[in-house]
Amino acid sequence: MQMMTGIRMFVLAMQHGSLAAAARQMGTSTASISRQIAALETQLKVRLFNRGKRTLTPTEAGEMLLRRARPMLAELDEMIDSVSLLEAKPRGRLRVNIRALTASRLLVPALPRFLTANPEVEIDLFVSNDEDADLIADNIDVDIRYTRPDSTDLVAKLLAPSQLVLIASADYVSSRLLPENAEALGAYEVILYEPEMGAMPWQFVGTGGEVQSHEPQGRMRVNDGTVLRSAILAGLGIGMMPLHEVDEELAAGTLVQLLPHHQILHPRIGAEGIFAVYQKSAYQPGKLRSFLSFLPEVFAKGAT
Template identity: 30%
Template sequence: MTPPLAELFAFACVARHRSFRAAARELDVTPSALSHSLRALETRLKVRLLHRTTRSVTATEAGEALLAQLSPALTQIDSALEAVNDFREQPLGQLRLNVPRTAAWLLLLPLLPEFLRRYPQITLDIVCDDNLVDIVGGGFDAGIRFGETLANDMVAVKIGAPLRFAIIAAPDYLAQHGTPQHPAELMQHNCIRQRLGNGALYAWQLEKNGEQLTVQLSGQLTLNEQPLMVAAASAGLGITLVFEGYAQQALADGRVQRIIADWCPPMPGLYLYYPSGRHLPLTMRVFIDFFRQALADATP
């Protein structure tokens, strides 16, 4: 008897993730339901497809052979079903995105209310992750990153305006400790540092008239969220470097002021990327069109 297609999809998802929990998140089912489905498939085929331990899930030799033959067929089925979506009056379906926090806060959040209002039958599953991830292995339809971090086998579409860093500090801090006029003077100040998702401390990368400086500064406080860094700078705890968008309100309110602005030129904006050679789902096409239009409207 041919196994139900849902069981084959479930097996491929678990084998790809090597995790029932991760696969269950992608398929929007419980891990126990997924485990039951896999046991049913193995019973039908009368062969073990997965090695299960308390710490890992790996495909058996039979499972690897099945997955190799199954994956292209399931991809074709996905594409065929997605092609039917093109005939709907309203796009329908889920779009899973992996994005850095900066993209979520500064690019997506301001525009999501209008997007979701315009496309009520699209559901967005957005995972914020500042680390580079394998979007295919993670079960994502697309990711958002800065252009310099994209792999060559990805299709990249620019959807965000150029971004800029801002070096900020509270007026009271500057009145007490002095206002640096050059990046070298930052070494004498208490700087609020940022710890990246991979555990490393971010080195400030500054540029003026073609001269580039990378400075690793010291300070009493290290944080991993830029909104917190703005709040700490506003409280007079030191000088920090954040994306301009995070500091916009604090600058407007006068809680912080910008310094050494000429060393923070605009940098390329954000790109949505997805694997080349795939059928582009209608949900992703309307997402791309919406954000590209927003970019065009925001560009002078």
């Protein structure tokens, strides 16, 4: 038991970057954390970290322990939570990774309902465009993303389909003819989402069922949906985004949908849907179970 406590203290110290931060998280003293880790080092007969002026750096042995202890402790915590709190209210800190626009448009406005219904749950919201976030290394409970993961160690729960739309600002198209097919898009400046998107053709299914392709060309590339929307609104060109991230602007008329009668086929952004991705486990903590039950109603808007 003493060794397990020491391992937990060591992992916390590494995650938070200092003994003091780990002590605050555990509600104990820095000296107590230090003693427990020192006892662990004595038992293992290795040095686990080097202490700098402001940070802790794991040794090779410390890195090995950290890599193996994180999933072990997570599994242990899930098991304890599932067994002892099966009928209890969800509790603890929930770490959620999500795109900025998806968070601001859909999740954040709905969070008051979730937090009111689950008063013992705290939420850490991390904003990132990384579709391949490492849930274990980043200590993420659930990642809301737009692609289904390849890993068999992860579960992907479909929250809603995600419809892509091709859009431009009303001012941008006011002096231009609206395109009738993909071939006509060559006359438009394109704002590309992520640098690698330039190598991917845009594909559309026309009104007659034929597949039309367009190689997007543009002088501006961005890696954030908020910036992409702002650039399109500013009239810098046309762009492709999930409908739920621009539905308000389309309704207000500040953005205009191009090729509205064409279905967009795309290999990445929004094409597969919106997923809640989490680690596969036989034990699911109450906080995660409650959050996963809450998400579908929130993201039902993403299908509209």
